[in-house]
Amino acid sequence: MKRHPRPTTDTSAAARDLIADLRRSLPSGALLDDPELLATYETDITGRYSGSAAAVARPSDAEQVSTAVAACAETGVPLVVQGGNTGLVGGSVPQDGELVLSLARLDWIGPVDGDANQLDVGAGATLEAVQKAAAAAGLRLPIDHAARSAATIGGMVATDAGGALALRHGTMRRRVVGLETVLADGSVVSRMAGLLKDNAGYDVPAIVIGSEGTLGAITAARLQLEPSAPFQITALFGVPDLRGALDLLRALRQVPGLEAADFLDAPCMELVCDRKRLRDPLPSPWGVYVVAQCAATADVTADLATQAESLPGPSDVVAATDTEGRKRLWAYRELLNETLRGEGVPLKFDVGLPLAAIPTFDEAIRARLASSYPDARLYIYGHVGDGNLHVNVLDVDPEDEGVDELVLRCAAEHGGTISAEHGIGLAKRRYLALCRSAADIRAMRSIKSALDPAGTFAPGRVLPDPDEEGI
Numbered sequence: 001m002k003r004h005p006r007p008t009t010d011t012s013a014a015a016r017d018l019i020a021d022l023r024r025s026l027p028s029g030a031l032l033d034d035p036e037l038l039a040t041y042e043t044d045i046t047g048r049y050s051g052s053a054a055a056v057a058r059p060s061d062a063e064q065v066s067t068a069v070a071a072c073a074e075t076g077v078p079l080v081v082q083g084g085n086t087g088l089v090g091g092s093v094p095q096d097g098e099l100v101l102s103l104a105r106l107d108w109i110g111p112v113d114g115d116a117n118q119l120d121v122g123a124g125a126t127l128e129a130v131q132k133a134a135a136a137a138g139l140r141l142p143i144d145h146a147a148r149s150a151a152t153i154g155g156m157v158a159t160d161a162g163g164a165l166a167l168r169h170g171t172m173r174r175r176v177v178g179l180e181t182v183l184a185d186g187s188v189v190s191r192m193a194g195l196l197k198d199n200a201g202y203d204v205p206a207i208v209i210g211s212e213g214t215l216g217a218i219t220a221a222r223l224q225l226e227p228s229a230p231f232q233i234t235a236l237f238g239v240p241d242l243r244g245a246l247d248l249l250r251a252l253r254q255v256p257g258l259e260a261a262d263f264l265d266a267p268c269m270e271l272v273c274d275r276k277r278l279r280d281p282l283p284s285p286w287g288v289y290v291v292a293q294c295a296a297t298a299d300v301t302a303d304l305a306t307q308a309e310s311l312p313g314p315s316d317v318v319a320a321t322d323t324e325g326r327k328r329l330w331a332y333r334e335l336l337n338e339t340l341r342g343e344g345v346p347l348k349f350d351v352g353l354p355l356a357a358i359p360t361f362d363e364a365i366r367a368r369l370a371s372s373y374p375d376a377r378l379y380i381y382g383h384v385g386d387g388n389l390h391v392n393v394l395d396v397d398p399e400d401e402g403v404d405e406l407v408l409r410c411a412a413e414h415g416g417t418i419s420a421e422h423g424i425g426l427a428k429r430r431y432l433a434l435c436r437s438a439a440d441i442r443a444m445r446s447i448k449s450a451l452d453p454a455g456t457f458a459p460g461r462v463l464p465d466p467d468e469e470g471i
C-alpha cells in the first residue's frame with residue numbers, strides 16, 4: 001500500500017487549532033477526529049493509496065464547506081475533498097495530517113426544470129440517485145459507470161469523469177451547465193442559471209471542472225438531461241482481436257443511436273466468468289469481446305444485424321433489448337472491476353489513445369510487461385469507442401512504480417494520454433510531462449498559484465513537484 005508522504009509543514013499544532021476552530025464553527029457531528037471513525041476515509045477503493053487524516057469534516061451545505069475551507073486556509077492545514085471515495089489515483093484520500101472534507105452530506109437533488117431539461121444537485125448526490133431522479137421525469141442523465149451507487153456528482157465533475165456513454169454523449173463536462181464551488185479563501189463562486197449561452201467574463205467553472213479538487217471544492221452542479229430513448233439494444237460481439245474490434249466499431253457507427261462500445265480481452269472474460277460463475281456469452285471463445293449499446297427512437301435491430309454481417313473478419317454476436325437481458329450482457333464488463341479487486345491490489349492504468357494506435361499499443365504493452373514482469377497478470381478492457389483502455393496489472397508489488405512508468409510511457413509513445421478519465425491525482429503526477437509540454441504545465445502552475453496560492457487544496461496532486469518534471 002502506497003502511503004502518502006508526510007506534508008512538509010508540521011501540521012500537528014496547526015491541526016489542533018483547526019480541530020478546535022471547526023468544533024466551534026461547524027454543527028455537532030460534522031467533525032470526526034476519533035481515529036476509529038477515520039479509517040474508511042483514509043484508504044482508496046483499490047487499497048493502493050492510504051494516509052492518515054487530521055480529521056474529517058462533514059459539512060451539510062455550501063456555507064459550512066466555506067467555513068471549513070477558510071479554517072484550513074487560516075491554520076495552514078491542507079485539505080483533500082472527498083465524495084464517494086471511488087477515485088483510483090490516490091487523489092481522494094488524505095496525505096498524513098490533511099483534513100478530509102467529505103461532501104457526501106450535500107446529497108440533495110432539486111426538482112427537474114422541465115423547460116430546460118436541467119437538474120440542480122448537491123455535490124454529494126450519487127450518480128445512481130440522479131439517474132433515478134431524471135428517469136422519474138422521463139429524462140436521462142447520459143453518463144454511466146459501474147461505480148454509480150457510490151460515485152458522487154461532485155467527484156465526477158471534479159475529475160471530468162467519462163464512462164461507457166462518452167462515445168456519444170461526451171464526458172461530465174458536457175453535462176454541466178451550472179456550477180457552485182468554494183475557492184481557497186472560502187469564497188463561493190456560483191453560476192447555476194443553466195444558460196446555454198453565457199460568455200460574460202472568464203469561465204471560472206470550466207477551469208474548476210476536471211481540476212480534481214486542486215482549485216476548489218465543488219458544492220453543486222446544474223446538469224443537462226436528455227429525453228429518454230424509447231428503444232435500447234445491447235449487443236455483445238466476439239471478434240478475433242482489437243483490429244477486429246476497430247472494424248466492428250467502424251461498422252457500428254452506421255447504426256443510429258450508437259452510444260457505447262466497451263470491450264474486454266479474453267483473460268478478462270475468462271476471469272469474470274470463472275469468479276462470478278457466469279456462462280460464456282458466446283458458443284466459442286474470442287480474443288476480444290465488444291459490448292455495444294444503441295439508444296434510439298426506433299428499433300435499430302435490423303441496422304445492427306446488417307452491420308454485423310458486413311464485417312470483413314469472423315465474429316459472433318448475442319443481443320438483447322429487454323432491461324434484464326441488457327443488464328446480463330453488460331454484467332461481463334461491469335463486474336470486472338470488483339473481480340479484479342478480489343484478486344489483490346491491481347495496478348490500474350487508464351490511458352487514452354488514437355483509435356488507430358490501439359492495436360500496436362496493445363501488442364507493445366503485452367511484450368514489454370512480459371519481458372519486464374513475466375509473473376504479472378495483465379487484463380486490458382475499457383472503452384474502445386473513445387480510445388480509452390484500462391490496463392490492469394496484478395501480482396506485482398503495488399510499491400513498484402516501474403510498471404507505472406512502463407505503461408504510461410508506452411501510451412505516450414503511441415500518441416496517447418496518461419489519463420483518459422480517472423485523473424492524475426497523486427499516482428500519475430510524476431508522469432504528466434509524458435503527455436503535456438513544459439509550457440502547458442507552466443500554465444497549469446499559474447492557474448494553481450492564482451486560485452490556491454497557499455496550496456490549501458490537495459497539495460501534491462495533479463501537478464508534479466518541479467524536480468519531478470524530468471520524467
Ligand code: S2G
Binds near residue numbers: 145146163390
Ligand atoms: C471502467 C471504472 C473504474 C475501475 O470500468 O470503465 O473506468 O475500477 C473504469 O477501473
Ligand code: ZN
Binds near residue numbers: 163164383390421
Ligand atoms: Zn472506464
